[in-house]
Amino acid sequence: MPKMVVDGRIVSNTEISVNVKELVLYAPEIAAQAVPGQFLHVRVANSYHPLLRRPLSISSADNIAGTVRTIYRVVGQGTACLAALSSKDSVNCMGPLGNGFAIHGQRPLLVGGGMGLAPLMFLAGALCPRPIEIVMGGRTKEEMFWKDMFHVMCNTIHVTTDDGTLGSRGVTLDVLPDLLKNGAFDMIYTCGPRVMMEGIVKLAKEYDIPCQVSLEDYMACGIGGCLSCTCAGNDGSRKKVCTEGPVFWAQEVMP
Amino acid sequence: MPKMVVDGRIVSNTEISVNVKELVLYAPEIAAQAVPGQFLHVRVANSYHPLLRRPLSISSADNIAGTVRTIYRVVGQGTACLAALSSKDSVNCMGPLGNGFAIHGQRPLLVGGGMGLAPLMFLAGALCPRPIEIVMGGRTKEEMFWKDMFHVMCNTIHVTTDDGTLGSRGVTLDVLPDLLKNGAFDMIYTCGPRVMMEGIVKLAKEYDIPCQVSLEDYMACGIGGCLSCTCAGNDGSRKKVCTEGPVFWAQEVMP
Amino acid sequence: MSVEDGKSNQQEMLSVTIAGIKMKTPVMTASGTFGFGLEYKDFVDLNKIGAVVVKGTTLLPRSGNKGRRIAETPAGMLNSIGLENPGVDEFLATILPRLGEYDVPIIVNISGNTVEEYGELAARLNVAGVAGVELNISCPNVKEGGIAFGTNCASASSVVRQVKNNTNLPVIVKLSPNVTDIVAMAQAVEEAGADAISLINTLLGMSIDIHKWRPVLGNVVGGLSGPAVKPIAVRMVWQVAQAVQVPIIGMGGIVTAEDAIEFMLAGASAVAVGTANFINPCAVQSVADGIKDYVRQSGLSHVKELVGKVNI
């Protein structure tokens, strides 16, 4: 599957929560190819400052409309540049990059924390009509706009917030033991903060459920050329998050 | 007269000829102070690239509306950034900078070449209702949009174009000897390419008419702090174009 | 606590003493980018800034380099002003008295062609109203056959020694970044008696006009400054801070308070704002204000608690 670089016309770039925006790009070549777990590498400004592209997960792709969607949090200079663009602009994108999730298993459990839910959304769409159970965590109610977005695709949604303003107070990890004890999951997919994923991988091992993790790292090229994103593989080799990931089997890269 | 730095709201930024735009800024503090010959030092983008400000002459100031106007040619990165702005944006400006023209003389002759006509426009307004004669030169007809702009303020307009598409074919210098022979000018004001101004100064000397020239130079600070813009004065001293100019008496700085 | 007390505490929060020079804030102006200070008085309250470091001054007046003197580069600029200045006597006679109206330390940046010239300059500037001298040792050295003082430990030392013998004022030595081993240079000048070290001067660069096939600058090469050089400057400050005891004045691409804090964490006791004065004429003040906010928000009681605190 060839990677591409295209100027995607912005269909919309709307705020969906505090400091979170949803960007829809018309990029039919990418939309036609993208699979869940892959990402775009976005030139947020035609400028030397910011200089580098920004990796953003594909949250869905509409092959008929020719659009791809990303959901991003405005955290720094690059995402602020992106947030300033509007529907008359276009934005240069490389994609679809990286390896996606393996769509195995009949009883998937998805666990996402914060913006880690972005790639899981595309995944949930692809897993339909399998019965999907998802655990989503965030700091506070405002971060859980995800709930409505996953609603149609998932059978059961468990929400945790750090402050208890929505769902149960605590973190995703807190609700997991009970779920795993009672459920009959045959695949766990997870994306979120490193510590969260490490905890989940430990539990998955305990319950002997195969687990796929989606990693993040600082990236320059996005296509395996610079080695800025490599992580230690359990086989002693280095793994490039951009091309060998961002989705890995837990046993490849997690302790 | 204190210098200021303000965020000027863009009232309009319209194309008035090929690659030439007219920018009207709401900047009442500057509008109230500005005199002909002074300039703005404009931060064309809130970016490090381009890094430096761009000096642009004030082409008019409306004290009642609180606006200042500049007319600029898009020649490189900085002016291209400026050209991309629209009326919802604002632009950070230092001004009014530099020394203006001395409004002496009852029979002024103005000679401007190309974008050198920009500061002369503000001057013409200030010289009214004195009878003003102006010689304006440019490469071709399209560059002579100035004619209509000066029309109401000037008694007589002489136009020269390099290709003869408007007015007489040639350069401003060609029509000057006749004008000086017949006219009774008591002041010459000139702004334009260096060679043009040198020729005019030579003629002014010949006819013993006082002459003011407006110089251009590459500027970093615009306020006398960096010495990037200094030129050799005839008294052996260095003159800062940004603060001691841009308007000089010819005998101060010209051969 | 009254409002007055609050205010004065806030001011105390930023005050520093560098090489015996008391400053209200750790934010100075970088030589050559702020004229003699007076040029900026409409934009900055000179009574409120750390120190004014004036334009490089020489024994005799200099008219500087011919032709175009600045060029813009990505996130930076090249300059080849060539030390245009009215000479030290004119400075003392007409400029210094006008600066006397302001309550701000005046530091004079000096450049000589020979070791003796540096000494002579320092001697003449050993007067009331001058708070210190900053030796610019990156200019061509005639006696040594064109090798800059700033790239040779031995000649840098002799300049410093000569100056120290000729003045009671604090002596700040400004190092050139165009060297293999900035630490060796810093140690050499410290050893020779420098009271503080300024880091960094400009990096030697060049731009070519591809339409004219000519250098953009009249002087062919020039000094690179601005945000582009910041990572190099921060690195040098950090390296030197490990190796010397004297305070470091950090500079090179500081535009915002965040930039200044980076230098302080790396080991700078004070900072100077250069090229940023051209972008924002109020930069010296806004950098200081931003540092104050940061210090307060970080729950610190004084800016000096930042110095050298980068955790390796």
Place this chain on the structure above:
Amino acid sequence: MSVEDGKSNQQEMLSVTIAGIKMKTPVMTASGTFGFGLEYKDFVDLNKIGAVVVKGTTLLPRSGNKGRRIAETPAGMLNSIGLENPGVDEFLATILPRLGEYDVPIIVNISGNTVEEYGELAARLNVAGVAGVELNISCPNVKEGGIAFGTNCASASSVVRQVKNNTNLPVIVKLSPNVTDIVAMAQAVEEAGADAISLINTLLGMSIDIHKWRPVLGNVVGGLSGPAVKPIAVRMVWQVAQAVQVPIIGMGGIVTAEDAIEFMLAGASAVAVGTANFINPCAVQSVADGIKDYVRQSGLSHVKELVGKVNI
């Protein structure tokens, strides 16, 4: 003239031979920014570019530096990859054969801890399919007590001599810009037998996270590249071009054809695109296309008519 002829003329216009290596265009890839070339094959026709300079290769595999490896800076970036690579044997066994499918010169960038290691690397790479070696002499040298080979004329010379004794391939020497006197370094490696000189490697820099009070990079310091460094690189190319006979490969911040032309006018016979590959994955090709347009529009018949033509 048929369309075919026109095409071939246009291609001839750009062909250059550097140190005996025939290239279709003067635009190469900079080591470490283009993987082994294969990573870019969806974006660039490898058969049409000047040369692929592969990632820095060492005798044994290396896993590179820990922690964060890149940081963005104004118009530039810092990297501290730390020479992660699979080792020369793996390169020869599995990567080089795949590169053999393409009609493009492969230049292998090598790094050793000792003079002997450089020699050994060169010997192992003296095989068909490798067009030349590029010596990266800016990495820490264990034997010499941490001083980089690239900052000392004598050790640079001995590396070059050792490599020349161990290979028949053209030897390109890549110099570090972190030196006081780049000309002396260039002359030393030319004298020792270098067939071409690459200029410049990255400048040592540092960024600090002001919220965490920690260096941004896991390795504390890193190499600065990108548009920010271009003026320094152009200056060094120009200085070295006055002083050596061997061809220079210019690099440092080249993003556009205009940038590349600036380097060629300064004296580079070829150029390499580095950081720009991250911004525009087609950069190598678009720079070459832009040079071709420029050459044609300038009424020149060959790109080499630009080399060193800056008019001082």
